[in-house]
Amino acid sequence: MGTPATDIEALTSQEYKYGFVTDIEADSAPPGLNEDIIRLISSKKKEPAFMLEWRLKAYRHWLTMTEPKWPNVHYPPIDYNSIIYYSAPKPKKQLKSLDEVDPELLKTYDKLGIPLRERELLAGVAVDAVFDSVSVATTFKAKLAEMGIIFCSFSEAVQNHPELIKKYLGSVVPHTDNFFAALNAAVFSDGSFCYIPKGVRCPMELSTYFRINAMNTGQFERTLIIADDGATVSYLEGCTAPMRDTNQLHAAVVELVAHDNAEIKYSTIQNWYPGDKEGKGGIYNFVTKRGKCAGVNSKISWTQVETGSAITWKYPSCLLIGDGSIGEFYSVATVNNYQQADTGTKMIHIGKNTRSTIVSKGISAGHGQNTYRGAVKMLKSAAGARNYSQCDSLLIGDQCGAHTFPYLEVKNPSAQVEHEASTSKIGEDQLFYCRQRGMSMEDSVSMIVNGFCKQVFKELPMEFAVEAQKLLSVSLEGSVG
Amino acid sequence: MLEIRNLEARVAGKDILRGIDLTVKAGEVHAIMGPNGSGKSTLAQVLAGRDTYQVTGGTVTYNGHDLLALSPEDRAREGVFLAFQYPVEIPGVGNTYFLRSAVNQIHKHRGEPEVDAVDFLALVRDKMKLLELDESLMTRSVNEGFSGGEKKRNEIFQMAVLEPKLCILDETDSGLDIDALKIVANGVNKLRSKDRAIIVVTHYQRLLNYIVPDFVHVLSAGRIVKSGDKTLAMELEKDGYAGILEEAAEGVGSR
Ligand SMILES: Nc1ncnc2c1ncn2[C@@H]1O[C@H](COP(=O)(O)OP(=O)(O)O)[C@@H](O)[C@H]1O
Numbered sequence: 001m002g003t004p005a006t007d008i009e010a011l012t013s014q015e016y017k018y019g020f021v022t023d024i025e026a027d028s029a030p031p032g033l034n035e036d037i038i039r040l041i042s043s044k045k046k047e048p049a050f051m052l053e054w055r056l057k058a059y060r061h062w063l064t065m066t067e068p069k070w071p072n073v074h075y076p077p078i079d080y081n082s083i084i085y086y087s088a089p090k091p092k093k094q095l096k097s098l099d100e101v102d103p104e105l106l107k108t109y110d111k112l113g114i115p116l117r118e119r120e121l122l123a124g125v126a127v128d129a130v131f132d133s134v135s136v137a138t139t140f141k142a143k144l145a146e147m148g149i150i151f152c153s154f155s156e157a158v159q160n161h162p163e164l165i166k167k168y169l170g171s172v173v174p175h176t177d178n179f180f181a182a183l184n185a186a187v188f189s190d191g192s193f194c195y196i197p198k199g200v201r202c203p204m205e206l207s208t209y210f211r212i213n214a215m216n217t218g219q220f221e222r223t224l225i226i227a228d229d230g231a232t233v234s235y236l237e238g239c240t241a242p243m244r245d246t247n248q249l250h251a252a253v254v255e256l257v258a259h260d261n262a263e264i265k266y267s268t269i270q271n272w273y274p275g276d277k278e279g280k281g282g283i284y285n286f287v288t289k290r291g292k293c294a295g296v297n298s299k300i301s302w303t304q305v306e307t308g309s310a311i312t313w314k315y316p317s318c319l320l321i322g323d324g325s326i327g328e329f330y331s332v333a334t335v336n337n338y339q340q341a342d343t344g345t346k347m348i349h350i351g352k353n354t355r356s357t358i359v360s361k362g363i364s365a366g367h368g369q370n371t372y373r374g375a376v377k378m379l380k381s382a383a384g385a386r387n388y389s390q391c392d393s394l395l396i397g398d399q400c401g402a403h404t405f406p407y408l409e410v411k412n413p414s415a416q417v418e419h420e421a422s423t424s425k426i427g428e429d430q431l432f433y434c435r436q437r438g439m440s441m442e443d444s445v446s447m448i449v450n451g452f453c454k455q456v457f458k459e460l461p462m463e464f465a466v467e468a469q470k471l472l473s474v475s476l477e478g479s480v481g
Numbered sequence: 482m483l484e485i486r487n488l489e490a491r492v493a494g495k496d497i498l499r500g501i502d503l504t505v506k507a508g509e510v511h512a513i514m515g516p517n518g519s520g521k522s523t524l525a526q527v528l529a530g531r532d533t534y535q536v537t538g539g540t541v542t543y544n545g546h547d548l549l550a551l552s553p554e555d556r557a558r559e560g561v562f563l564a565f566q567y568p569v570e571i572p573g574v575g576n577t578y579f580l581r582s583a584v585n586q587i588h589k590h591r592g593e594p595e596v597d598a599v600d601f602l603a604l605v606r607d608k609m610k611l612l613e614l615d616e617s618l619m620t621r622s623v624n625e626g627f628s629g630g631e632k633k634r635n636e637i638f639q640m641a642v643l644e645p646k647l648c649i650l651d652e653t654d655s656g657l658d659i660d661a662l663k664i665v666a667n668g669v670n671k672l673r674s675k676d677r678a679i680i681v682v683t684h685y686q687r688l689l690n691y692i693v694p695d696f697v698h699v700l701s702a703g704r705i706v707k708s709g710d711k712t713l714a715m716e717l718e719k720d721g722y723a724g725i726l727e728e729a730a731e732g733v734g735s736r
Pocket residue numbers: 492493497515516517518519520521522523524533
């Protein structure tokens with residue numbers, strides 16, 4: 001590894017090197033963070049006063065905080081003053097055809113089975129096909145608007161629906177929540193906003209559209225989804241295509257709010273650049289995701305497939321406040337080469353008869369270190385609450401590691417908690433059995449691993465389940481034999 | 482079809498096979514018998530290409546190819562099938578999916594198109610009936626939660642679907658009651674054909690009442706010490722291994 005500051009600097013300053021910034025005053029702030037920068041961000045985005053106040057409050061609080069040291073991950077210190085916190089949305093360098101794209105990347109697209117026209121889109125090639133997809137997206141948006149569904153960028157929501165933002169922003173992840181969440185609150189650039197009105201079932205996965213926009217993901221992204229009484233929505237974030245970014249540090253925040261009888265299903269496929277074989281240059285993904293089951297019988301379900309990033313620090317959680325509300329967490333986290341992941345969930349049972357399910361599948365290969373950290377809390381008020389946790393680790397090779405830290409706190413005697421855990425090694429006997437039936441080594445590994453993850457994959461929307469399987473195979477390539 | 486010449490193999494630093502010679506022609510059924518630990522499974526696994534067993538000498542020619550140069554999957558695709566003594570469980574992988582992948586690998590190897598889903602299902606149903614397997618097993622994970630007998634029948638069922646050229650059965654009879662034994666034997670007999678060779682590895686003569694072999698070989702301490710026809714198996718049943726082994730030892734001594 002290089003010296004920490006230069007690593008980050010090299011990555012964050014690249015935009016300068018390629019010289020797209022002509023007028024620093026207008027398009028981009030100098031590196032570093034202070035109140036003036038935050039004022040600049042807010043004014044550039046033409047935000048109402050309450051937003052600026054909120055950002056400043058968050059910033060002042062952030063200054064009093066220190067980076068968390070408890071996660072089981074190791075990385076050189078981050079120099080927060082070398083990061084550029086504001087730059088205007090910049091057009092990606094457009095390529096003329098796929099011939100100009102890194103052949104390695106194309107090979108990966110091919111293995112993942114990404115449709116041809118999407119490949120061009122993902123690789124940043126200028127083609128007419130893009131217009132097709134965009135117009136499809138526009139059609140979707142019109143249809144959603146008809147039903148009263150608001151689905152737009154965070155910035156647009158701040159402009160057009162300030163009352164909703166004011167009401168819900170920070171209501172699940174307060175600006176004081178943790179070091180990275182506070183930083184995000186101070187400087188977040190953009191993200192997605194979604195509001196499903198009372199009684200409306202969102203008729204489509206909010207994924208097709210999002211996928212097209214996934215390329216514009218910022219370094220400090222913020223997502224807010226609200227399902228009003230009786231509303232349902234399924235949301236998919238990310239895509240299987242490898243995402244490269246010049247920003248090494250990513251600190252996103254996702255807040256979900258489910259009112260009475262509402263249901264939010266949030267699925268993530270995360271495939272940020274994990275770094276090279278020695279682990280150099282990968283993304284640090286420090287995310288705060290939390291859902292609030294505010295209403296009775298509401299339900300929030302997190303499903304995640306994590307294969308990318310050099311370091312992942314992420315605990316999608318549920319606050320089960322409404323009586324009878326349900327929280328779910330289904331996770332596959334894969335580490336290969338020198339990747340590190342410290343991920344899991346928190347289920348906080350507050351309402352009566354609240355239920356939660358945790359299914360975590362950790363796969364470690366190469367020198368990867370995979371930590372599951374899960375907390376289940378049953379507060380005094382949570383009479384009749386139940387939790388089931390299952391936490392399985394699969395090891396490929398003997399240089400990797402799997403660690404499990406379950407935390408449990410039960411304050412109500414009528415609450416029930418059940419925890420199962422297992423660690424197994426991918427068996428030479430299983431591999432040989434598959435190969436004796438004609439499967440290649442790599443197909444055998446991917447078949448066994450996919451079998452291991454089946455419980456989680458079946459929670460994903462169909463088409464993404466298929467992609468997730470392929471993604472897993474690609475991520476584990478070369479991990480055996 | 483198969484020519485084994487002076488094959489030697491070791492595992493965990495121990496010499497197990499000490500010069501095996503065996504010729505198997507298409508259409509033949511060979512039984513390999515011998516006491517526990519004589520190297521029967523080792524021979525079966527070496528033929529299938531398991532790399533925990535180290536081949537230290539000799540040659541194996543399969544349909545004119547150097548079998549030992551092929552990867553396990555290529556051997557399988559070329560028609561070598563091993564019915565495992567201890568079939569392996571693969572949680573979360575559906576039995577049907579697994580088998581269809583296997584069939585498709587063979588098709589791909591031969592440059593044929595993938596199997597049609599409907600045809601495959603019909604084939605599977607047909608062969609399940611032959612092995613009297615409950616259809617519910619097809620919706621379960623590979624061997625997961627199968628009884629010992631179901632696992633063994635599943636091996637022969639897979640073999641019936643894959644239609645290999647060289648079938649190696651490693652102690653398929655162990656753990657089977659007499660009814661299951663007859664079902665398995667019937668499944669194997671249906672596969673007997675002039676294009677196919679079968680090697681039946683067993684400790685007991687019992688199975689050979691139902692799968693009648695053309696040749697019987699007795700393996701002891703990593704060598705074939707005696708070969709004969711099906712009457713040799715009867716003899717073994719009557720006198721036990723001790724008698725045969727003594728006789729063989731004298732035979733070797735007097736040479
Ligand atoms: N994986 C292994 N590691 C160590 N020893 C082994 C292994 N496999 C077989 N052996 C030894 O090799 C010898 C022959 O075993 P095997 O071929 O399984 O005999 P059989 O099938 O005739 O009972 C035995 O002594 C057994 O303990």
